[in-house]
Amino acid sequence: MDLAFTPEERAFRDEVRAFIADNYPAELRGKQDEGEELGKEDMLSWHRILYRKGWVAPAWPTEYGGPGWSATQRYIFSEELARADTIPVLPFGINMVGPVIYTFGTPAQKERFLPRILSGDDWWCQGYSEPGAGSDLASLRTRAERVGDHYVVNGQKTWTTLAQHADWGFFLVRTDPAAKPQEGISFLLIDMTSPGVTVRPIITLGGEHEVNEVWLENVKVPVENRIFEENKGWTCAKFLLAHERTGIAGVARSKRGIERLKGIARAELDDTGQPLLANPFFRRKVAELECDLTALEFTELRTLAGEASGKGPGPESSLLKVKGTEIQQRITELVLEAVGQYGAPYFRAFPEGSNESPIGPAHAHRAAPTYFNMRKTSIYGGSNEIQRNIIAKMVLGL
Amino acid sequence: MDFSFTETQGMLRDSLARYLRERYDFDSRQKMLAMPGGRDPAIWKAFAEELGILGAGFPEEHGGLGGGHVDHMVIMEELGRAIAIEPYLDTCIVGGGALLAAGGDHAATLIPGIIAGDVIIAFAWAEPKSRYNPARIETRATADGAGWTLSGHKSVVIAAPYATHVLVTARTGGASGERDGVSLFLVEAGTAGITRRDYPTVDGWMASELFFERANVGPHALLGAEGQAMGLVDELLDRATAATCAEAAGTMRRLHELTLDYAKQRQQFGQPISKFQVIQHRLVDMLMEAEQAVSMAYQATLRLDLRAAERARAVSQAKAKIAKGARFLGQSAIQIHGGIGITNELAAGHYFKRLTMLESRYGDQDHHLARLEAMMMAEAA
Numbered sequence: 177m178d179l180a181f182t183p184e185e186r187a188f189r190d191e192v193r194a195f196i197a198d199n200y201p202a203e204l205r206g207k208q209d210e211g212e213e214l215g216k217e218d219m220l221s222w223h224r225i226l227y228r229k230g231w232v233a234p235a236w237p238t239e240y241g242g243p244g245w246s247a248t249q250r251y252i253f254s255e256e257l258a259r260a261d262t263i264p265v266l267p268f269g270i271n272m273v274g275p276v277i278y279t280f281g282t283p284a285q286k287e288r289f290l291p292r293i294l295s296g297d298d299w300w301c302q303g304y305s306e307p308g309a310g311s312d313l314a315s316l317r318t319r320a321e322r323v324g325d326h327y328v329v330n331g332q333k334t335w336t337t338l339a340q341h342a343d344w345g346f347f348l349v350r351t352d353p354a355a356k357p358q359e360g361i362s363f364l365l366i367d368m369t370s371p372g373v374t375v376r377p378i379i380t381l382g383g384e385h386e387v388n389e390v391w392l393e394n395v396k397v398p399v400e401n402r403i404f405e406e407n408k409g410w411t412c413a414k415f416l417l418a419h420e421r422t423g424i425a426g427v428a429r430s431k432r433g434i435e436r437l438k439g440i441a442r443a444e445l446d447d448t449g450q451p452l453l454a455n456p457f458f459r460r461k462v463a464e465l466e467c468d469l470t471a472l473e474f475t476e477l478r479t480l481a482g483e484a485s486g487k488g489p490g491p492e493s494s495l496l497k498v499k500g501t502e503i504q505q506r507i508t509e510l511v512l513e514a515v516g517q518y519g520a521p522y523f524r525a526f527p528e529g530s531n532e533s534p535i536g537p538a539h540a541h542r543a544a545p546t547y548f549n550m551r552k553t554s555i556y557g558g559s560n561e562i563q564r565n566i567i568a569k570m571v572l573g574l
Numbered sequence: 575m576d577f578s579f580t581e582t583q584g585m586l587r588d589s590l591a592r593y594l595r596e597r598y599d600f601d602s603r604q605k606m607l608a609m610p611g612g613r614d615p616a617i618w619k620a621f622a623e624e625l626g627i628l629g630a631g632f633p634e635e636h637g638g639l640g641g642g643h644v645d646h647m648v649i650m651e652e653l654g655r656a657i658a659i660e661p662y663l664d665t666c667i668v669g670g671g672a673l674l675a676a677g678g679d680h681a682a683t684l685i686p687g688i689i690a691g692d693v694i695i696a697f698a699w700a701e702p703k704s705r706y707n708p709a710r711i712e713t714r715a716t717a718d719g720a721g722w723t724l725s726g727h728k729s730v731v732i733a734a735p736y737a738t739h740v741l742v743t744a745r746t747g748g749a750s751g752e753r754d755g756v757s758l759f760l761v762e763a764g765t766a767g768i769t770r771r772d773y774p775t776v777d778g779w780m781a782s783e784l785f786f787e788r789a790n791v792g793p794h795a796l797l798g799a800e801g802q803a804m805g806l807v808d809e810l811l812d813r814a815t816a817a818t819c820a821e822a823a824g825t826m827r828r829l830h831e832l833t834l835d836y837a838k839q840r841q842q843f844g845q846p847i848s849k850f851q852v853i854q855h856r857l858v859d860m861l862m863e864a865e866q867a868v869s870m871a872y873q874a875t876l877r878l879d880l881r882a883a884e885r886a887r888a889v890s891q892a893k894a895k896i897a898k899g900a901r902f903l904g905q906s907a908i909q910i911h912g913g914i915g916i917t918n919e920l921a922a923g924h925y926f927k928r929l930t931m932l933e934s935r936y937g938d939q940d941h942h943l944a945r946l947e948a949m950m951m952a953e954a955a
Binding site for chain 1: 700702705729750773774776781841842850853909912913915916923927930931934940941943944
């Protein structure tokens with residue numbers, strides 16, 4: 177056992193750090209510092225820079241355009257991205273549908289879709305959840321009927337993140353209504369510009385337009401856009417869920433989040449006028465949170481080491497999801513506590529371009545909306561209750 | 575020992591609850607938030623004229639119903655159930671309490687106005703650096719012969735955008751943090767030299783930053799003795815805190831009901847999610863927090879007239895307990911609702927937002943625990 181990086185790994189870390197410092201767009205940095213909403217082009221700009229460098233898909237095999245890094249290098253890379261507080265690369269193409277396509281797709285599908293996922297030319301969204309199928313995903317009812325060389329798809333999806341920007345979506349649809357819930361599902365790639373696709377915004381508690389409803393009305397989807405066998409889509413879905421959960425621990429981001437929290441708590445004063453971070457109640461909560469994060473970090477490292485030695489991501493990733501999201505949520509709780517009364521003013525009352533700046537210190541503007549919004553993390557990607565069921569069943573054999 | 579309500583209090587609760595059910599359902603509230611000014615002023619007028627509740631806590635010689643803290647508690651709990659955005663706490667409990675303490679002309683002229691729904695009072699006690707300590711203020715009032723001149727910045731003043739009067743704490747002496755030298759003023763909202771920045775809060779209220787730039791007010795604006803207001807300010811804040819506890823208890827009970835209803839109808843894995851034990855236990859834990867919140871609201875309310883230290887202990891215990899319970903209950907409600915709980919489409923999310931703000935209103939859990947610990951330290955010394 178050895179915690180130290182090798183000289184090669186240290187050199188790699190320096191290379192990554194220098195690249196980010198030299199190439200991260202100043203405009204993006206400015207918008208992040210100002211807390212501005214990021215548009216589609218903002219979100220893609222960093223993706224494209226990483227793509228040109230060949231670093232946009234660290235986990236992909238080299239034959240499909242991955243950099244061929246070790247698990248340790250991937251860890252260093254994600255640490256450095258978080259350390260520099262870069263915007264995250266959107267997961268829907270790179271982390272989700274991409275691995276499904278290179279694992280289950282035909283050569284033609286790989287050739288058609290993978291390069292455009294890497295380059296960012298196609299923006300992807302995920303059509304999984306339905307109004308009646310959340311934690312019980314396999315009860316989904318969106319129907320795809322085979323008519324000659326295409327499917328006709330009808331149904332409604334929900335919680336579709338950033339579908340308003342999407343060129344393509346990957347959808348779970350029911351192709352055999354007579355089969356058991358998990359056996360009649362297929363995995364379809366749908367062109368979001370197809371006639372019959374309607375995207376409607378859902379506004380969440382902080383006022384964000386992040387998620388959408390997607391309505392599918394007689395949408396024609398060529399059979400060649402089906403990944404893997406008909407009625408075997410659940411295999412792809414399960415594979416993807418496991419992939420989604422690695423990295424969901426969000427250790428590096430949470431480290432950055434705690435640094436930010438400490439910065440806020442140094443600037444805020446407690447009831448006696450000393451910095452809040454020096455307040456015995458508050459500093460203890462931050463210390464406890466740091467313990468939790470260290471425990472998560474080393475649990476993730478052990479999982480990574482297991483993966484590096486050939487074990488795929490298993491049910492341990494459910495532990496990472498539960499603890500990771502609890503920590504992410506706790507950070508937002510403490511930020512909201514730290515800003516005190518200035519958590520109340522609603523910053524969206526002062527839209528960008530208005531003559532007036534929002535109320536209170538800049539670090540307070542999004543504290544409450546972010547706290548509200550982050551409640552989603554223990555719900556999405558398989559709720560934390562479902563994750564505990566998975567651990568009970570798969571790890572404990574109950 | 576008697577935890578029953580008087581007949582008047584029962585009628586007060588029933589009539590307000592009925593009114594809020596009929597006129598203040600979720601959709602109606604959403605429409606009010608979208609109105610110019612962010613509220614429907616007709617509701618407050620109806621509280622005065624149709625329901626006659628604004629005088630509940632005022633003595634009969636001022637035209638009130640002669641009730642007290644328990645009447646306030648009953649009203650606050652019902653307002654909490656409806657997540658109403660009406661300034662009862664600010665105007666009737668804090669403003670009214672200050673006027674009754676001051677007595678004289680102020681009380682005689684303004685209390686009838688409050689009861690009639692014409693006078694609305696906002697309480698400007700917090701400042702950008704005060705956190706939850708009302709003595710950590712820098713706003714200054716200097717005697718200028720004909721009265722007082724106020725200068726300073728008061729933050730997140732709830733109801734200030736539509737208040738007719740503002741109750742303001744300001745230093746006539748001493749330095750920030752000192753209890754001596756704090757004075758209490760009642761000023762008219764339109765006074766020259768006061769500017770406002772109005773804004774909505776994340777939970778649907780309207781508030782203002784208030785800037786006093788050499789605002790001149792008359793000699794009668796000073797309530798009580800110069801520099802000696804902290805005792806009264808503490809008492810007003812304790813009453814406000816107890817009222818907030820009652821409000822939170824009402825909000826918690828309602829949010830628990832909404833969540834229970836949802837869990838019974840939401841089907842996953844072929845059955846209502848309320849059939850899952852993990853959900854059942856969470857719903858039970860939520861109920862326990864809601865019921866303890868009600869108990870703590872009673873406890874604090876019934877001790878508001880004890881001497882200052884006992885009152886403070888009762889109120890801080892209640893608020894510390896409720897702040898923690900409110901967070902647990904609110905987060906659990908969202909978790910059980912799942913994705914739909916994160917949206918603005920269901921009432922549950924709005925109750926969660928309100929509860930989150932109530933957690934820290936008039937001091938968060940840390941503030942009130944620290945207050946209790948300071949009392950313990952004094953005993954140990």
